[in-house]
Amino acid sequence: MNFKNKKRREFIKKSLLIAGAGVITPGLSLANNNNYQIQSDAVVGHGDYKYKVDKNWAIQDPSRIPVNDCHEMVLDNMGRIFMTTTGVHNNNIIIYDRSGKVLDSWGKNFPGAHGLTIGNAAEEQFLFITDPETHKVFKTTLNGDILMTINTPKEFGGYTSDDLFKPTETAIGPNGDIYVADGYGENFIIQYTEKGEYIRHFGGKGNGTAEFDCCHGITLDNRNPENPTMLITSRAKQEFKRFTLDGEYIETIPLPGCSICRPVLHGDNLFFAVIVTKSWGAYDGMLAILDKSNRVISFPGGCEPKYQNGKLEEPIYDERTFLNPHDVLVDNDENLYVPQWYSGKTFPVKLHRV
Incomplete structure (x- = not known):
């Protein structure tokens, strides 16, 4: 059983034991991919953010280019x-x-390949790959050469065994510092120098303002270049939390009904995949687009965003566009690319901006 299936089953068991404690009601059976139907050229989204769905963008021969859970794109x-x-x-x-043509593929050392971050060093780019299954973070070249490995942190007492470290995402600070989000583990954010030297940690699992319940995603928010911050998911709580670069809590941004993967910034807007709205045991999910004031302006794959007394109403999945989307990539023409997690091994979907 792979890591994500374990997490899904653990979540369902836990949710059944804690009746009424959560906002998500997991299904007791898994959906069949044969039920997945999206209209060719269907238009999704709202306001100025509408997109034409291209379900054939990345279709490949699975005997040559197999996929299981698709996680993130850069x-x-x-x-x-x-x-x-x-x-x-x-x-x-x-x-x-x-x-949608496959140019190359590599990597067999990352069986649980999850988070993917791209950065720059001098004139070369590099990747950070998080793997909660091997309990490691890898820095690689774009050709797959491993440059650095971050293992379970030993610098503080948060980890009594290596397998408690299950990193899901990384972010790179303005000075090259590396921030690792241990979203499936102990929910710490661990900050390192660009050479992988421990600086500090913050967060941890809990219900406090500066704690997390699945810090699944993290990104540098530099929309205010004079005061950059870290924007971090607390997915099970359906909210973002903002911190200084030194790990000081600033604010919480609630997004009811949205189990958020990672924050993705493009211009003044914040994009993210809502992996589920109601059920972890059936196909679900949509995308969300927020303006600079953190107000949802479009739900591609869901209902029109509505607010009641300043509070977002829980969105409704359209039951046809996505199968548990896990991330969103925005290109220079503002088209969107969407890898999907529990999706019957489907290839990514492209949304063309209209």
Whole structure:
């Protein structure tokens, strides 16, 4: 059983034991991929953020390019799209061009390949890959050469065994510092120098204002370049939390009904995948687009966003566009690319901006 299936089953068991404690009601049976139907050229989204669905963008021969759970995507300086997918085959990283053609694939050391972050060093780019299954974070070249490995942190007493470290995401600070989100583990954010030297940790699992319940995603928010911050998911609580670069809590941004993967910034807007709204045991999910004031302005794959007395109403899945979307990539033409997690091993979907 792979790591995500374990997490899904653990979640369902826990939710059944804690009746009424959570906002998500998991299904007792898993959906069948044969029920997945999306209209060709269907238009989704709201207001100025509408998109045409391209379900055939990345369809491949699964005997040559197999995928299991597809997790995250990034764009390099050459316009190539890198994606993480799980499994023991030699394509934990798949590289596409913007037409959906596979250019290359590599990686068999990351069977639980999850978070994917791209950064720059001098004139070269590099990747950070988080793998909660092997309990490691890897820094690699764009060709797959491993440059650095971050293991279970030993610098503080948060980890009594290596397997408690289950990192899900990384972010890179303005000075090159590395922030690791241990979203499936102990829910700490661990800050390192660019050489991998421990600086500090903050967060941890709990219900306090500066704690998390699944710090699944993290990104540097530099929309205010004079005061950059870290924006971090608390997925089970359906909210973002904002911290200083030194780990001081600033604010909480509630998004009821949205189990958030990772924050993705493009211009003044914040994008993210809502992996589920109601059920972890059936196909679900949509995308969300927020303006600079953290107000949802479009739900591609869901209902029109509505607010009641300043509070977001829980969105409703359209039951046809996505199968548990896990991330969203925005290209320079504002098209969206969406890898999907529990989706019957489907390939990513492209949304063309209209």
